[in-house]
Amino acid sequence: MIEVKNLSKFYGHVRAVDNISFTVAEGDVVGFLGPNGAGKTTTIRILTCYQPATSGSATVAGHDVFKESLKVRTEVGYLPENVPLYPEMRTREYLRFRGKLRGLDRPEREAAIARVTERCWLGDVIDRPIGQLSKGYRQRIGLADALLHNPRVLILDEPTVGLDPAQIRETRALIRELANEHTVMLSSHNLAEVEATCRKLVIINRGAIVAAGTPDELRQRITGGSKLIAELRGPNEQVAAGIRELNGVSDVHTEAREGWTRVTITSAKDLRESIYTMSTQKGWPLRELRREVATLEDFFVKIVAAAREETVTPKV
Ligand SMILES: Nc1ncnc2c1ncn2[C@@H]1O[C@H](COP(=O)(O)OP(=O)(O)O)[C@@H](O)[C@H]1O
Ligand SMILES: [Mg+2]
Structure with missing residues (x-):
């Protein structure tokens, strides 16, 4: 469903993504795990056609993200790291506005809004101004927006960042439900998060993939x-x-x-x-x-510590 081959992205001299390759099969729920600055958002923005790569190739649902961006966009629901919402709009108004942008006609739009409202548990806030809602609700509105056109693939960038523990639990439960109907790729810098929601992990560090597989496979491989x-x-x-x-x-x-x-x-x-x-x-x-039994956490903590050290220690 997602195929990435030798993908690289440079911002000037900064190598944000360094020759990465991985695949996500249809129906998979894959966690894209890495410390801050690892290159997760950069990769996701390339896969969702929000920015070009420097080299390499990627397809989503069989469409080339560089040459067939409109087709990719109809197959993908994307929840960005920071969901841009209009605080003065009411939830329903916002979803109508987004549905129009998606080119849904009125009956399609209303049906889609009813579907995502139920799906994302937004019934209570559908007529409230977005500016009055908690971050948890706003995150769910972002998800509802990503689901309006009923895409086959959902790509979520750090979907629980900034939420409180109760909201995190709700969002994870929602993602697990969505995973029954969609192929899901979500990024996170939190191992517990991906272990709670994902069946497979792709671990990225400093722009390179350091390990990939099911949590059990990784535990075996990484810790020997x-x-x-x-x-x-x-x-x-x-x-x-x-x-x-x-x-x-x-x-x-x-x-x-x-x-x-x-x-x-x-x-x-x-x-x-x-x-x-x-x-x-x-x-x-x-x-x-x-x-x-050595844990994946030990391994991940080491990666994070090494990444942190690099950012504070100037290179000579
Ligand atoms: N627009 C940009 N211009 C320059 N450097 C960037 C830009 N966006 C990200 N970077 C750099 O690319 C690297 C990867 O960033 P990012 O993909 O946001 O990582 P993550 O989402 O894993 O935290 C970081 O070193 C970051 O500072
Ligand atoms: Mg990011």
Whole structure:
């Protein structure tokens, strides 16, 4: 549904997007995750035909975003980072105005407004001036606007930024519902957000894609499996040798502690049962056996910290 190939965007000498490629299949809900300044908005603005790329190609619903922008726009509903709304307009007036811009005739427009009002839970505020509404409602009006022409693809740029926790929960629930009917790509700088709403993640940092896949796949790939910590009472070298022989072990570190051997094992597999069996077979008592699954959060926090350091440390 979305295909991006070797896309780059320079703002003068600033390389905002650096040769990225990814695809979003029909029906997917993909989170485009990255720290501030990673290049998310730039990519989204290219995909929604709001700005050109420097090089590369992209199609949305089979249409080239550079050559067939009108077709792309009919297939895409776009919620920008900051929704430009007219505070003096009432919700219904605003949606009518947007529907006219979309070229919907009166009956189509009224039907579409009824549909998105229900879809985005706007019934209570449909006749109120937008300027009086909370940020949560305004965000939903932006979503309603993006849905007026019933697009197949929804592209949402940081849809919950600036909302309070209750509004965030509502917006996430709404996105999950919309994901049943539309292909969705949403950007966020918040891992919890994409984990709560998306089935796939594309992680971008400094304009480049650093990882992509389902959260489970990424956890596996990024962290190289889990860590296992065990303490056995046995001779250090024999314990280490015994563990190295187990299937699936990629790294073993041992430490002698007053007759006990503390082992830290990196492995793609859960080896707890094998280690217990070894302990009973060899007669090495076991006093600790613990699995630490490295989280995606650890990985993402590292990326964010590195990005932050770069922005505060001037390059020489
Ligand atoms: N109009 C612009 N002119 C110059 N630089 C820009 C412009 N827009 C964004 N940038 C720069 O491009 C990089 C990516 O920005 P952006 O796509 O907004 O990131 P994100 O949405 O992930 O926070 C940043 O370094 C940003 O400062
Ligand atoms: Mg942005």
